[in-house]
Amino acid sequence: MAKQSRTEQGRVIKAVASKFFVDVDGDVKVCFARKKLKFDGNIYVGDYVEIAKDRDAYVIEAVKERKNQLIRPYVSNVDVCLIMVASEPEPDFVLVDKVIVNCLEEGIEPVIVANKSDISVLDLSEYQSIVKCFNISAETGKGVPEVFDYVEGKTVCLAGQSAVGKSSLINAILDSDECEIGDLAKKIKRGKNTTRRTEIYNLGGTYLMDTCGFSMLEAVDIEPENLRLYFDDLEMFRKECKFNTCTHINEPDCAVKQHIGKEIGTGRYDRYKIIYDELVERRKNKYE
Ligand SMILES: Nc1nc2c(ncn2[C@@H]2O[C@H](COP(=O)(O)OP(=O)(O)OP(=O)(O)O)[C@@H](O)[C@H]2O)c(=O)[nH]1
Ligand SMILES: [Mg+2]
Numbered sequence: 001m002a003k004q005s006r007t008e009q010g011r012v013i014k015a016v017a018s019k020f021f022v023d024v025d026g027d028v029k030v031c032f033a034r035k036k037l038k039f040d041g042n043i044y045v046g047d048y049v050e051i052a053k054d055r056d057a058y059v060i061e062a063v064k065e066r067k068n069q070l071i072r073p074y075v076s077n078v079d080v081c082l083i084m085v086a087s088e089p090e091p092d093f094v095l096v097d098k099v100i101v102n103c104l105e106e107g108i109e110p111v112i113v114a115n116k117s118d119i120s121v122l123d124l125s126e127y128q129s130i131v132k133c134f135n136i137s138a139e140t141g142k143g144v145p146e147v148f149d150y151v152e153g154k155t156v157c158l159a160g161q162s163a164v165g166k167s168s169l170i171n172a173i174l175d176s177d178e179c180e181i182g183d184l185a186k187k188i189k190r191g192k193n194t195t196r197r198t199e200i201y202n203l204g205g206t207y208l209m210d211t212c213g214f215s216m217l218e219a220v221d222i223e224p225e226n227l228r229l230y231f232d233d234l235e236m237f238r239k240e241c242k243f244n245t246c247t248h249i250n251e252p253d254c255a256v257k258q259h260i261g262k263e264i265g266t267g268r269y270d271r272y273k274i275i276y277d278e279l280v281e282r283r284k285n286k287y288e
């Protein structure tokens with residue numbers, strides 16, 4: 001009974017070893033987790049939790065049901081995912097398209113943010129009809145207020161390759177240098193994985209999730225035949241295809257192919273096929 005009254009609600013904003021940092025109305029409490037929860041491997045940054053004081057320590061008693069979750073980065077209860085790219089490191093748009101698929105599967109809005117526009121502006125024309133796109137510079141601040149306006153009040157996950165400027169954008173929004181900024185390894189033109197763990201920065205109810213860069217990602221486990229449902233730019237022409245279930249790969253009289261290089265970006269279609277083949281390959285391996 002007394003225990004009940006000591007229960008508080010909060011949100012996990014960071015995990016370090018066995019400690020979880022839980023934001024309770026702006027007050028951060030360091031918590032341990034009940035053994036059972038920990039061994040399920042089941043507390044994500046972004047989780048809403050119930051904590052209670054157990055003698056001198058705070059303990060996470062329960063994790064509330066998640067609205068959604070991503071595996072890469074490991075986060076939960078996300079509204080918008082800012083998929084960040086930059087001219088340096090060289091963008092990997094297969095990775096971008098996989099993140100879009102994974103977001104759509106989880107009901108998260110994908111948004112593309114091309115950073116470092118002070119160096120060069122990336123061509124996002126293939127994406128303009130499918131997702132909201134921004135060209136910004138975290139360094140000069142160009143476009144940063146527009147991004148913030150778009151996500152204000154939401155839980156926002158920043159995702160993408162190392163050194164695209166995820167932490168830099170959060171710093172620009174917070175107007176601080178709270179996040180550690182890395183460098184581009186000049187020789188290999190790749191990032192150095194400066195951010196090592198996911199952390200949430202709460203700016204008056206806008207939750208900004210700084211995450212670790214990654215260069216490998218699997219699309220969610222869907223049937224290859226269903227991949228088309230995650231490519232709106234292709235799907236909008238399916239009605240013109242001969243077969244209603246056309247996957248736009250090998251079927252005869254596929255109308256989508258007529259639109260490639262016009263309304264549908266050539267790169268988008270090529271990447272669709274790459275991801276399709278990966279899903280076919282994965283299904284084969286599963287049943288072997
Ligand atoms: N020219 C330019 N450089 C930028 C901009 N934003 C970030 N950088 C630089 O890019 C490098 C990487 O920035 P970070 O913010 O650490 O990148 P990150 O995406 O957080 O990288 P990880 O934490 O490793 O995943 C740093 O040297 C930044 O100074 C920008 O708008 N313009
Ligand atoms: Mg970082």
Ligand SMILES: [Zn+2]
Nearest residue numbers: 241246248254
């Ligand atoms: Zn087709």
